Amino acid sequence: MHRLLTALLTLSALSAPSFAATPQERMKTCNADATTKALKGDERKAFMSTCLKADSKAATPQERMKTCNADATAKALKGDERKAFMSDCLKKK
Template sequence: MCNVFRCCAVALLFTGSALAASHSSAVPSSVLRDPEQQKMTDCEQQATMQSLKGEDKKKFMSQCLPAQVNPAKELTPHQLKMQACNQDADKQDITGDARKTFMSKCLKKH
């Protein structure tokens, strides 16, 4: 009796594992991911295809991620100001404390 039980238990375990494996492989990995994770993966793939590294990759990622967050959503007036000031700072290649000062002045005048 004990051997029959073991055989049935092993058969059920094997069948359940096979079903679980076939189910998980049938569902694309993008469906199982959080939308934010998927956006990060998409931007990472784009950066890799462009062979970006270091500061170039950071700059690309900082532009790519917000662009994909919710492209249909309209930006608030403050967000538009921030975006314009960030673009100006990028064009002038301002970094560090100088960027903080620039951003503060820029946001006050816009």
């Protein structure tokens, strides 16, 4: 039983997404995504902030909420649009 549990834990660890990207790699990926989405100005800043923090293991639920809330405010979202954005933003983290 112990061997089976160890094997399952090892397998799940190998299939988990890797967050070992260096800050430079995260910046490059986020920048490419922002360019693909044709974001500019405050929208790009908000996206970059969220993207860079999303790849970080250190982001606590409170930090994610703060970042997503700031991004929603920067985009001047309200009502159902804001709720949908917040839900999507928090799921990505």
